[in-house]
Amino acid sequence: MRPKLVLFGDSITEESFGEGGWGASLAHLFARKADVILRGYSGYNTRWALKILDKTMNGIGGDSEEPAAVTVFFGANDASLPDQKSGFQHVPLDEYKENLRSIHAYFKKKWPSTTVIFIAPPPIDEEGRIKDLCGDDPSGQAERTNEAAGEFAKGCITVAKKLNIPVIDTWSRMQEIPDWRKSTLRDGLHFTPLGNKVLFEEVVKTLKDVGLSDEKLVTDQPYYYEVDYKDPSKNFGN
Amino acid sequence: MRPKLVLFGDSITEESFGEGGWGASLAHLFARKADVILRGYSGYNTRWALKILDKTMNGIGGDSEEPAAVTVFFGANDASLPDQKSGFQHVPLDEYKENLRSIHAYFKKKWPSTTVIFIAPPPIDEEGRIKDLCGDDPSGQAERTNEAAGEFAKGCITVAKKLNIPVIDTWSRMQEIPDWRKSTLRDGLHFTPLGNKVLFEEVVKTLKDVGLSDEKLVTDQPYYYEVDYKDPSKNFGN
Numbered sequence: 001m002r003p004k005l006v007l008f009g010d011s012i013t014e015e016s017f018g019e020g021g022w023g024a025s026l027a028h029l030f031a032r033k034a035d036v037i038l039r040g041y042s043g044y045n046t047r048w049a050l051k052i053l054d055k056t057m058n059g060i061g062g063d064s065e066e067p068a069a070v071t072v073f074f075g076a077n078d079a080s081l082p083d084q085k086s087g088f089q090h091v092p093l094d095e096y097k098e099n100l101r102s103i104h105a106y107f108k109k110k111w112p113s114t115t116v117i118f119i120a121p122p123p124i125d126e127e128g129r130i131k132d133l134c135g136d137d138p139s140g141q142a143e144r145t146n147e148a149a150g151e152f153a154k155g156c157i158t159v160a161k162k163l164n165i166p167v168i169d170t171w172s173r174m175q176e177i178p179d180w181r182k183s184t185l186r187d188g189l190h191f192t193p194l195g196n197k198v199l200f201e202e203v204v205k206t207l208k209d210v211g212l213s214d215e216k217l218v219t220d221q222p223y224y225y226e227v228d229y230k231d232p233s234k235n236f237g238n
Numbered sequence: 239m240r241p242k243l244v245l246f247g248d249s250i251t252e253e254s255f256g257e258g259g260w261g262a263s264l265a266h267l268f269a270r271k272a273d274v275i276l277r278g279y280s281g282y283n284t285r286w287a288l289k290i291l292d293k294t295m296n297g298i299g300g301d302s303e304e305p306a307a308v309t310v311f312f313g314a315n316d317a318s319l320p321d322q323k324s325g326f327q328h329v330p331l332d333e334y335k336e337n338l339r340s341i342h343a344y345f346k347k348k349w350p351s352t353t354v355i356f357i358a359p360p361p362i363d364e365e366g367r368i369k370d371l372c373g374d375d376p377s378g379q380a381e382r383t384n385e386a387a388g389e390f391a392k393g394c395i396t397v398a399k400k401l402n403i404p405v406i407d408t409w410s411r412m413q414e415i416p417d418w419r420k421s422t423l424r425d426g427l428h429f430t431p432l433g434n435k436v437l438f439e440e441v442v443k444t445l446k447d448v449g450l451s452d453e454k455l456v457t458d459q460p461y462y463y464e465v466d467y468k469d470p471s472k473n474f475g476n
Contacts, residue, residue, distance in 0.1 A: 001297040017255075017266040024262035028255040031276055038269055043462025051474035052459050059239040077462075088467035221290050224281025224315075229326035236289035 002220060003034045003212070006060060008049070009073030009119070012190060014040025020193030022200040029204065033217035034068065045077040045091045046099035053106055066111035068212055071203065072103055075121030076144070076189060079152040084143035085133060093155050100159045115210045117203075118160040118167040120153035122195070123174050125181035128188025144189065166209060168202045240458060241272045241450070244298060246287070247311030250360070250428060252278025258431030260438040267442065271455035272306065283315040283329045284337030291344055304349035306450055309441065310341055313359030314382070314427060317390040322381035323371060331393050338397045353448045355441075356398040356405040358391035360433070361412050363419035366426025382427065404447060406440045 007013050007023050016023030017038060027036040039056050041049070060067065078096045080086035091099065100118065107116045126142035134140025153171035160167030174184045177198060181188075184195035191199065207213065228234040245251050245261050254261030255276060265274040277294050279287070298305065316334045318324035329337065338356065345354045364380035372378025391409035398405030412422045415436060419426075422433035429437065445451065466472040 014269050015266070017262050017269060020257060021262070021266070024255050024259070024265065027262065027265070027276060028253070028259070031252050031255060031278060032280075035275060037273060038265060039458075040269060041459055041462070042270075043465075048462070048465060048470055048474065051470060056458065088465075089462065220294065221279055224279070224286075224327065227281075227286060227326075232286055232289060236286065 001065070003068035003217065004037055004060070004065075005030070005034050005207075005212070006037045006039060006057075006067045006070040007073070008039045008056075008070055010040065010044050010049075010077055011042035012040075012076065012122070013038070013071075013073050014042045015190065016040060016196070020196050022191070022196045022203065025196070025200040026203060029214055030217065032219045032221070033214070034212075037067070043077060043089060044074070045089050046074045046096050046103065047078075047091050049074055050099050050102055050106075053103060057106075057110065066113045069115040069117055069207060069210065070107060070111075071117045071119055072100070072107075073119035073121075074100070074103075075152040075156055076149065079121060079148045080144050081142075081148060084141060086143040093151060096152060097155045097159050100156060101163070104159075104163055104165065115212070116165050117206055117210075118156055118165060119199070119203075120156040120167060120170050121149050122170045122185070122189070122191070122199075123180065124149045125185050125188035128181060128185055130188075132187040132189075142188070166206045168199070168206055170199060170202070173202060174198055239303070241306035241455065242275055242298070242303075243268070243272050243445075243450070244275045244277060244295075244305045244308040245311070246277045246294075246308055247357070248278065248282050248287075248315055249280035250278075250314065251276070251309075251311050252280045253428065254278060254434070258434045260429070260434045260441065263434070263438040264441060267452055268455065270457045270459070271452070272450075275305070281315060281327060282312070283327050284312045284334050284341065285316075285329050287312055288337050288340055288344075291341060295344075295348065304351045307353040307355060307445060307448065308345060308349075309355045309357055310338070310345075311357035311359075312338070312341075313390040313394055314387065317359060317386045318382050319380075319386060322379060324381040331389060334390060335393045335397050338394060339401070342397075342401055342403065353450070354403050355444055355448075356394055356403060357437070357441075358394040358405060358408050359387050360408045360423070360427070360429070360437075361418065362387045363423050363426040366419065366423055368426075370425040370427075380426070404444045406437070406444055408437060408440070411440060412436055 077089040078091040080089045082090040124144045124146040129142040130140040315327040316329040318327045320328040362384040367380040368378040
């Protein structure tokens with residue numbers, strides 16, 4: 001039975017198997033070692049995530065088969081400004097933090113041995129958002145700001161530290177990349193291939209810290225050059 | 239419970255979640271609709287595939303949870319020339335066909351409702367193989383030929399027709415692509431992004447023929463713009 005890695009989150013998770021996507025890169029890295037299970041729900045905030053949590057996780061195999069790890073990557077939608085176009089996705093910061101605690105509690109109860117990893121929301125390029133939503137209309141307003149995203153990222157990190165679980169500070173890490181607004185973000189919010197690569201590397205590092213590295217995970221079945229081709233039963237049994 | 243699509247094959251399956259890979263593209267297309275499970279074993283022929291079949295498929299969920307479909311994509315290694323460098327991977331054509339029948343029989347017994355799809359091996363660019371294995375040594379010999387690959391492809395198609403199951407004729411389809419030797423193959427055998435795209439589109443067509451299309455599969459959870467944000471319990475229950 002291969003270990004499972006579950007990716008639970010919003011659109012940045014749902015589209016993570018697209019070209020250069022961080023989810024596909026994980027599946028590729030662990031191609032013979034672990035199954036990467038995609039549970040991304042575009043546009044969802046933590047309030048809605050909590051409501052689907054049990055339904056969506058029950059489909060992933062029995063309670064006896066605990067995944068090795070699950071990433072929880074919400075906040076980009078919660079941090080939408082309440083009085084703008086995407087206000088219906090907004091969740092107040094305190095509720096966001098409480099929802100993250102509830103999601104963590106759910107996993108600890110359902111799968112006690114599973115490592116829960118929080119991923120904080122990414123930074124926002126407001127100009128990119130305006131262009132995406134309003135085209136060239138200069139009167140347009142961004143429905144998300146980098147400042148609000150930063151507050152939710154800090155909230156996510158605070159909750160993770162308190163729970164003593166790993167957390168990836170996407171918001172800070174991506175702003176270290178040269179020209180991050182355009183180089184890592186495609187529309188001010190979603191990732192370019194470089195943005196995907198940055199997150200992929202952070203997830204790989206975090207998994208390694210909890211013992212889930214390419215080196216430590218067991219390869220499913222012998223490599224072809226290890227097979228005794230004159231007597232393959234030596235490798236495979238009968 | 240989402241439908242499962244299992245990809246069983248050799249290196250062209252194992253690496254199908256790499257950049258532009260046909261497996262990742264399937265996972266992306268079905269991101270909210272189906273789970274794509276990767277079971278690729280680089281270098282394996284059908285003889286070894288048969289030996290690991292039960293072990294590798296048992297890990298995919300109980301017998302009660304039958305995948306919607308499984309692709310069986312072997313033959314590139316079976317078709318290695320017996321008297322060349324990769325001869326240890328060679329399997330005689332008659333045994334190859336018999337092994338394919340046995341793999342099909344295994345699936346029909348284990349998962350009677352699962353659609354088994356055969357994928358015939360791709361064409362070979364001998365010049366690309368020599369370059370990959372021998373560098374610029376002009377005396378080098380290819381360990382695979384397009385002619386041999388074609389015979390195994392025909393064998394695969396014959397078995398599939400007899401079993402009355404869908405089959406993708408990769409060998410013929412890829413040779414219809416302009417400059418196929420270099421445009422679809424990276425080293426005379428493995429796929430470029432274009433080669434991946436060609437196979438991806440064939441798999442999508444084949445899945446559609448058996449009722450597994452993006453349009454027909456059910457989306458897991460409502461789209462975010464369908465959520466009644468003032469009363470999400472209308473969508474999600476309590």
